[in-house]
Each structure stands twice: as C-alpha cells, then as structure tokens.
Amino acid sequence: MSENPRNGNAEYWRANVTLIIVSLVIWFIVSYGFGILLVDQLNAIELGGFKLGFWFAQQGSIYVFLILIVFYALRMNALDRHHGVDEQ
Amino acid sequence: MDLTTLTYLAVGLSFALYIGIAIWSRASSTGEFYVAGKGVHPVANGMATAADWMSAASFISMAGLIAFLGYGGSVYLMGWTGGYVLLAMLLAPYLRKYGKFTVPEFIGDRYYSRTARLVAVLCLIFISFTYVAGQMRGVGIVFSRFLEVELLTGLVIGMGIVFVYAVLGGMKGITYTQVAQYCVLICAYTVPAVFISMQMTGMPIPQIAFGSQLSDGSGFMLERLNQVVTDLGFIEYTDGGKSMIDMFAITVALMVGTAGLPHVIVRFFTVPRVRDARASAGWALVFIALLYTVAPAVGAMARFNLTDTVQIGAVGDPEGNLVYEERPDWMERWEATGLLAFEDKNGDGRIQYYNDKSADEEFLARTQDWGWQGNELKVDRDIMVLANPEIAQLPNWVIALVAAGGIAAALSTAAGLLLVISSGISHDLLKGTLTPGISEKTELMAGRIAVAVAICIAGYLGYNPPGFVAQVVAFAFGLAASSLFPVILMGIFSKKVNREGAIAGMLTGLLFTMGYIIYYKGVFIEPMAVANTPEYWFLGISPEGIGTVGMLLNFAVAFGVSKVTAEPPDHIQHMVEDIRTPRANNVATGH
Numbered sequence: 121m122s123e124n125p126r127n128g129n130a131e132y133w134r135a136n137v138t139l140i141i142v143s144l145v146i147w148f149i150v151s152y153g154f155g156i157l158l159v160d161q162l163n164a165i166e167l168g169g170f171k172l173g174f175w176f177a178q179q180g181s182i183y184v185f186l187i188l189i190v191f192y193a194l195r196m197n198a199l200d201r202h203h204g205v206d207e208q
Numbered sequence: 209m210d211l212t213t214l215t216y217l218a219v220g221l222s223f224a225l226y227i228g229i230a231i232w233s234r235a236s237s238t239g240e241f242y243v244a245g246k247g248v249h250p251v252a253n254g255m256a257t258a259a260d261w262m263s264a265a266s267f268i269s270m271a272g273l274i275a276f277l278g279y280g281g282s283v284y285l286m287g288w289t290g291g292y293v294l295l296a297m298l299l300a301p302y303l304r305k306y307g308k309f310t311v312p313e314f315i316g317d318r319y320y321s322r323t324a325r326l327v328a329v330l331c332l333i334f335i336s337f338t339y340v341a342g343q344m345r346g347v348g349i350v351f352s353r354f355l356e357v358e359l360l361t362g363l364v365i366g367m368g369i370v371f372v373y374a375v376l377g378g379m380k381g382i383t384y385t386q387v388a389q390y391c392v393l394i395c396a397y398t399v400p401a402v403f404i405s406m407q408m409t410g411m412p413i414p415q416i417a418f419g420s421q422l423s424d425g426s427g428f429m430l431e432r433l434n435q436v437v438t439d440l441g442f443i444e445y446t447d448g449g450k451s452m453i454d455m456f457a458i459t460v461a462l463m464v465g466t467a468g469l470p471h472v473i474v475r476f477f478t479v480p481r482v483r484d485a486r487a488s489a490g491w492a493l494v495f496i497a498l499l500y501t502v503a504p505a506v507g508a509m510a511r512f513n514l515t516d517t518v519q520i521g522a523v524g525d526p527e528g529n530l531v532y533e534e535r536p537d538w539m540e541r542w543e544a545t546g547l548l549a550f551e552d553k554n555g556d557g558r559i560q561y562y563n564d565k566s567a568d569e570e571f572l573a574r575t576q577d578w579g580w581q582g583n584e585l586k587v588d589r590d591i592m593v594l595a596n597p598e599i600a601q602l603p604n605w606v607i608a609l610v611a612a613g614g615i616a617a618a619l620s621t622a623a624g625l626l627l628v629i630s631s632g633i634s635h636d637l638l639k640g641t642l643t644p645g646i647s648e649k650t651e652l653m654a655g656r657i658a659v660a661v662a663i664c665i666a667g668y669l670g671y672n673p674p675g676f677v678a679q680v681v682a683f684a685f686g687l688a689a690s691s692l693f694p695v696i697l698m699g700i701f702s703k704k705v706n707r708e709g710a711i712a713g714m715l716t717g718l719l720f721t722m723g724y725i726i727y728y729k730g731v732f733i734e735p736m737a738v739a740n741t742p743e744y745w746f747l748g749i750s751p752e753g754i755g756t757v758g759m760l761l762n763f764a765v766a767f768g769v770s771k772v773t774a775e776p777p778d779h780i781q782h783m784v785e786d787i788r789t790p791r792a793n794n795v796a797t798g799h
Contacts, residue, residue, distance in 0.1 A: 133788050137701075140297045147293050151286045156455050159279075163446070169419035169428030174446040177282035178274075178504040179415060182289045182497050189296045189493055193486040196301075200483065205789040207481045 132203035139195055143188050151181040214608040215355060222392050222612045223369055226619075229388060230373030230381045238648050241378030241655055242309040242631050243477040248383055250484040254491025256386035257475045259393065259616070260624035261288075261466075261492070262499055263339070264346025267393060267617035272592030274507030275514075278437075280449035281507065287462025287685075289493060289500050294467040296489035299693075300476040302700045304485035305787045309477065310628070311470045311692065312636040318699040319710040320780055322641055327714050329636045331691045332470045333629055337669065339471075339684045340625040340662075344670025346618040349590070350611055352545065360671060366619060367667045374623045374659050379478060382623045389616040394498055396613020400597040400606050401502050404509050407600060414505035433512050439523045440515070441566035441575070445508065450750075451742060457753030464759055465685030468693030471624040474631075482790035510592045513599050518561045518585060524578045529558040538598035547588035554581040561585040622666065630658035686725060686751070690717035690758025698766055700788070703781045705766050708773040713766030721758035725751045 154162055155177035162173030170179075200206035209217075239245050248256070266288070274281030306314055312332060316325025344363060351362025373381040398414070405417035409429060422429050434444045443449055450458070466472065475492075476485045517536065521528030532550060542548040550559060556579070564583045566572055594614065597606045634655035639646060646654070691714045698705040698713075705713075728744075728751045742748050749757065775781075 129785065129789055136788075143293070143297060147290065151290050151459065152456060155282060155286055156452060156459065167419070169421065169430050171430075171446050174279055174282075174430075175419070177279060178285055179501055181286050182501055185289055185293050186490070186493050186497055188293055189486075189490040192297055193483070193490050196486055197483055200790050205791045207483065207790050207792075 129203070129205065132199060132205055135199055135203070136196065139192065139199070143192050147185065147188055150176060150184040155181050209604070211604045211607060212356065214604050215611050218605075218608040218612040219355065219615060222388075222616060225388050226369060226385045227372055229384045230377045233377045233381045233384050238309070238635075238652050238655070240380045241652055242627075242635060243474070244378075244380040244383045246307075246478060246480055248478040248480075250479055250488035251491050252383070252387055253475060253479050253484070253488040254493075255390045255495050256383045257472065257488065257492035258495035258499075259386040259390035259620040260475055261472055261496060261621070262393065262617055263621035264343050264350075264614065264618035266499065266503075267397065267614055268346055268349070268593055269590050271503045271506040271510060271596075272589035274504050275511040275592050276589050277449060278443070278445035278511075279447055280455070281504070283450070283455055283458045283462060285500055285504060287459045288466055289496060290459070290463040291466025292489055292493040292496070294463060295472070295476070296486055296493075298697055299467060299473060299700070300485040300489050301482045301790070302787045303473060303696070304476050304479060305482050305790060307477075310631050310635050311473055311696070312632060313640065315692075315695055315699065315710070316636070316640065318780065318783065319695070319707045320777065321707040321711065324695075324707060324711050324714070325636060325640060327711060327718075328692065328695075329632045331687060331714070331718060332632050335469065335684045335687050335692075336471060336625045336629045336632075337662075337666070339469075340622050340629070340666040341669035343618045343622040343625070344666050347615060347622070348670055350594070350614040350618070355611075363667050363670050366615070366622075367663050370619055370623050370626065371660065371663050374626050374663070375656050378655065378659075379474075379627055382620075382627055383478060385623070386620045389620040390495060392616040393613040393620075394495070396609045396611075396616070397499050397506075397593075398502055400600070400602055400610060401506050401509075403602050403606065404513075404596065404600045405505065408509060408512070414502045414509075418505040418508045429512065430508065433508060436512070436515050436519070440519065440561070441563035441568060441571045445511065451748055453748050454742070454745075454750050454753055457749045457756045459753075461689045461753050461755035461759075462685050464693050465687075465689035465755055468688035468691075468696070469684070470632075470688075470692065471621075471628045473696075474628055475624070506593065506596065510596050510599070513596075514587065514592075515561070517599065518559050523562075524574065526556075526558075526578075529560055531558050533557065535559070536599075538595055541598070542591055542595055545591075547591045549586040551584050551586075553584050554579055559585050626659050626662045626666065629662045630655050633658040633662075683722075683725060686721045686755030686758065687718060689755035690721040690762055694759055694762040694766065698763070700784065703784045704775060705770045706773055706776045709766040709768075709770030712769045713762040716765045717758040717762030720761055721755050724754045724758075 154173060159173035159177060162176065163171040165172040167175060270284055273284060303314060308314065312325045312328035315328040316322060344366065347366035348359045348362045351357055351365065352359050373385050401414040402412050405414045406412050408422060409417045409420040410423045411417040411420045418429055420429060421427065422432060426432055430446055434446060437445055476488060479485050479488050518530050519528060520530050532552065539548060560580045560583065562575065562583055594610060597610055634651055638654055639651050694717060695710045695714050
C-alpha cells in the first residue's frame with residue numbers, strides 16, 4: 121500500500137510500539153497499581169462482598185489482561201492490513 | 209462403585225485417550241517433531257499452551273498456597289497470568305515470524321554467536337529439569353494417594369505414558385494430547401468448585417460465590433473468613449503478609465519469568481501465521497484464566513471449610529474444638545499419607561488449630577488460659593485441592609475426576625518440558641554446535657533418544673528430589689526472567705544490542721540471580737546468609753523476587769557493553785527488521 125516499503129515498515133513499527141506502550145501502562149496500573157501499591161486505599165471501597173483492592177489482585181487484573189490481549193491482537197490485525205504487511 | 213474402582217476407571221480412560229491420540233499423530237519429520245509442522249490451529253494451540261503451562265503446581269498447590277497466604281497469594285495469580293500480556297505483545301509474534309525451531313536458535317542467530325546459543329541452552333536445560341522434576345513428584349503424589357500404589361510404581365506408570373506420546377509424536381503428539389488433557393483438568397478443577405460454591409453460598413459460579421453471602425445467613429464469605437481466622441490468631445485473609453516491595457518484585461519476576469520460559473515460548477512456534485501467534489496467546493489466557501479465577505475462590509472456601517471442620521464451636525470454649533476420635537473420614541485417609549498430622553499437645557483429645565506464633569501477645573496469653581499448648585494440626589498445603597471434594601462430601605466420581613485431572617496437569621507440563629530439553633540437546637547442542645553435519649533422520653532419532661533419556665532423569669529426580677526441586681519458583685522463574693527474557697526482548701526491540709552485550713548480560717543476570725538464591729536458600733551447599741528473612745534481604749526482596757533485579761542488571765550490562773563494542777553487522781539489523789513485520793520478504797517480492 122505505501123509507496124516506499126521501508127518507510128511504511130518504520131511507520132508500522134512506530135504504531136505497534138505506541139500500542140504496546142499504551143497497553144502495558146494499563147497492564148501496570150491494574151496489577152501493580154490497583155493490586156499492590158494502592159491496595160490499602162482501594163480496600164476501603166467494597167464491591168458486594170469483595171474489598172476492591174483484593175478483588176483487583178485476585179480477579180480483576182486477570183480479566184483486564186485478557187481484554188488487553190484481545191484488543192491488541194485485533195488492533196494489530198487492522199494495522200497489518202493498513203500498512204500492507206499482513207500475511208496473504 | 210467404590211472410590212478406588214472409580215479412580216482406576218477415570219485415570220485408565222484418560223490414559224487410553226492420550227495413547228490413542230499419540231498413535232494417530234505420529235511425527236515423521238523434525239519440523240513435526242519440534243514444532244508440529246507449524247499447522248496447529250490457534251484455538252487448539254491456546255488450549256495446549258494452557259495445559260502445558262498449568263502444571264501440577266497450578267492444579268494441586270496453587271489454591272492451597274492462596275488458602276494459607278490469603279491476599280499474599282495474589283502474586284501467583286497476577287504473576288502467572290500477566291506474563292501472557294508480555295508474550296502476546298513483546299515476544300510471540302516476532303519469534304513466530306523468525307520461524308525456526310528453538311529459543312536458543314533464535315538467540316544464537318540474532319547475536320551471531322555459538323557461545324550465546326550455548327549459554328541459552330544451558331539456562332534452558334537447567335530451568336526445564338528443575339521444573340520437570342517437580343511434575344514427576346506431583347504424578348507420584350496423586351498415584352500414591354488415589355490409586356494406593358507405591359510412589360515408585362506411580363512414577364514408572366507416569367513416565368511410561370509420557371514416553372509413548374512424547375517419543376512417538378514429538379510436538380505434534382504432545383500438542384493434541386495436551387488439548388485432551390486440558391479438557392480433563394479444567395473439568396476436574398471447576399466441577400468440585402461449582403458444587404462447593406453451591407453448598408456454601410447458593411451461587412454456582414465460583415468467581416462470584418466467594419464474594420457472596422453465606423447461605424447460613426451469617427454474612428459475606430470473605431468477611432466471615434477474616435473474622436474466623438483472626439479469632440484464631442492468623443492475619444486477616446484479605447490483608448498483607450508480605451511487604452509491598454517484595455509483592456512487587458515477586459510479581460515482576462513471575463510475569464517476566466512466565467514470558468521467558470522456553471516451553472511456553474516454543475508453543476507459539478507451532479501456529480501457521482504471525483497473527484495466529486497473537487490470537488493464540490489470547491486463547492491461552494482465556495483457558496488459563498478459567499482455572500486461575502476459580503483458584504482464589506477454591507482457596508478461600510477450602511480455608512473456610514477446614515477451619516469450620518476443626519473449630520466446631522466458639523473459640524476458647526472447651527467444647528469448641530473437634531474431638532479427634534470423631535474426625536471425618538477424609539482426615540483419616542490423609543493422615544495415612546503423612547501430609548496431615550495431629551499431635552495432642554495438651555492431652556484433651558480435641559484438635560486445636562490456631563496460630564501459635566501470632567504476634568499478638570494478648571491472644572497468646574488467652575490461649576494459655578484456655579489450656580491450649582500449641583497448634584496441634586499440621587496440614588500440608590498441597591492437599592487442599594485434592595482433599596476439597598472430600599471435605600465437602602461430594603460424590604466419589606468427582607474425587608476420581610480430580611485424581612485424573614491432577615495427573616493430566618502434571619503429565620502435560622512434563623511432556624512440554626521434556627520436548628524443549630530434547631530439542632535443546634538434539635537441535636541446539638548436536639546439530640547446531642557439536643555435529644552440524646548430521647542428517648534430518650539422525651537428528652530426529654537423536655531427539656527421540658534425548659526425550660527418552662530426559663524422562664528417565666526426570667523420573668529419578670522425582671523419586672529422589674534434590675534440594676533445588678523445592679525451589680522451582682525461585683529458580684525456574686527467576687532464571688528465565690533474568691537470563692532468557694531480556695536477551696530475546698532486546699533482540700527484537702533493539703538493533704544495537706550486539707553479541708558481546710547479550711552474552712555479558714545473560715551471564716550477569718544468571719550468575720547474580722543464582723548466586724542470590726543459593727546464598728539464602730543454600731541449594732547444593734549450606735546457606736551462607738545469616739537467615740532467609742526480610743531484615744537480611746537485599747532491599748527487602750526475597751529470593752523468589754530477586755529475578756527482577758537480575759533482569760534489570762541484564763538489561764543494564766547488555767546496553768552498556770553494546771555501547772562500547774562494535775555494532776551488529778548489517779545482515780543482523782536486516783533480520784531484526786524482517787522479524788518485526790508479519791509479511792515475508794515484502795521488499796523483494798513487491799506485492
């Protein structure tokens with residue numbers, strides 16, 4: 121699709137790295153942030169029978185990890201096609 | 209039917225299934241033997257990865273660990289799932305694009321160095337053997353408890369089964385048996401959990417049940433649990449236990465270690481395309497999360513049930529504790545294995561189970577007044593999952609299913625590990641380094657022999673576990689995090705890190721981490737540290753979490769050394785560009 125494949129690839133790679141950084145920031149916040157560093161503050165909030173910090177550490181973070189991978193895989197499929205580097 | 213017959217039936221049927229699959233999926237080339245011919249569907253690969261990943265430790269030990277650690281057990285839940293995010297984004301797609309057979313092969317090619325490949329093979333073999341010995345031990349425990357055979361007989365049967373499908377089928381056979389094993393193990397794990405959730409809360413979904421009200425109307429389960437355990441001098445279930453920095457470091461080491469474990473990475477070499485590698489990591493986490501989100505519920509319920517069984521009345525009331533002679537059958541059965549033990553310290557014929565090392569002096573003074581003379585019940589945390597259906601008085605077929613599931617979990621992981629050990633030996637050591645001239649047929653034969661030998665060594669280590677087997681978490685994950693993960697990551701995301709940097713980085717991470725663990729844990733030798741407690745640790749980080757520091761050192765040394773030595777040659781920099789894009793040779797072919 122792009123005129124110069126080399127430039128196209130560099131753009132593609134930048135877009136990929138940006139996407140990874142955004143995803144990993146979220147990954148960090150839900151597990152290390154909510155599950156460990158801010159656990160005491162969040163535990164003051166209760167969600168049904170769960171303290172929120174405890175819930176993130178034992179349940180919530182895992183669900184978010186799952187959403188992140190699905191989101192990344194779908195976005196990358198679109199990026200592959202957009203930059204013309206998808207597998208035929 | 210009685211329990212033993214049912215268990216023989218469940219385990220026997222599952223074995224027949226595995227062997228049937230092995231015969232159907234015989235490998236005929238090295239490609240099929242090492243990476244299943246790269247033709248595995250991403251969903252099937254996700255399932256196989258999940259079975260490969262979830263070991264005897266995940267199945268048998270993890271919920272028990274969480275039951276006794278409470279919130280502190282979260283490091284395993286987050287650590288062993290968060291690594292898949294790293295795999296999906298940072299490693300799997302690019303390694304699939306690279307498209308060869310093994311992890312050391314990638315390291316050797318990317319860093320244009322046989323030495324780098326050799327260091328990687330050594331790390332891989334050490335990590336995998338530590339891990340596999342633990343699996344064989346798990347097989348032995350399940351056999352000796354449920355089939356009432358000797359540990360040795362159990363080990364030999366387990367080894368025989370793995371032998372058939374790993375030697376015949378290689379990666380192809382292993383992949384499809386792992387799919388079957390996943391189905392067995394996930395049923396075995398979730399069925400009892402659903403039953404117990406129903407019993408305790410009336411809510412069948414375990415993930416919700418452990419945050420629900422108890423059906424006896426006494427309030428939320430976790431709140432009640434907090435109260436019951438604190439009454440007995442333990443720390444609150446939903447609260448700390450480990451320091452924040454240690455929680456942090458262990459979680460990092462487990463996540464990064466997961467992403468760096470060779471038997472997990474190699475699974476992503478088996479799918480047809482790069483996009484399948486990403487999708488497959490997602491599927492793998494779906495199947496893993498099914499067990500990992502149930503595990504904390506099982507842990508909490510097991511802790512509750514155990515305490516409830518022993519503490520039948522008010523704490524401190526002389527009638528409040530279970531009379532030993534009236535203990536339930538399951539306690540009696542587990543006593544026979546030595547994994548559960550009662551010692552009547554105050555001679556009242558009742559079981560006092562409490563924290564006699566509580567930091568609360570007032571509580572300890574009160575226990576003195578009650579005539580308690582120390583905790584009388586020892587429960588090995590490994591029995592919690594296996595005993596859970598018995599504790600909840602579920603029907604015998606559920607218990608039989610759990611036995612088959614435990615064996616499936618151990619066998620599937622063992623097979624995956626044995627395959628990376630054998631490919632490390634036949635492909636990286638023999639073909640890649642020592643005897644490059646051998647034909648494909650000879651290499652395939654060497655691979656099969658290597659699996660066979662590795663099975664025997666693993667069986668031996670399972671029977672006579674050396675000290676380091678108990679340190680699987682520290683060693684396998686710490687070393688994968690500090691040696692393999694950083695060099696693979698830098699190999700993809702940096703074009704400038706070179707041979708010298710990678711070798712120096714790997715060795716630094718490896719030696720530092722290994723040294724630290726040995727210093728505190730005294731594996732192979734007597735511990736040199738005064739004590740393995742927080743006051744003596746570096747920055748308060750335990751040996752389980754030290755891989756995090758090892759990883760940072762690896763990065764720092766690799767970048768530093770690469771700065772002052774020659775850049776990687778042009779063709780390596782092109783190789784890096786090539787693995788970053790999914791389409792093959794898109795410059796040359798021009799479409």
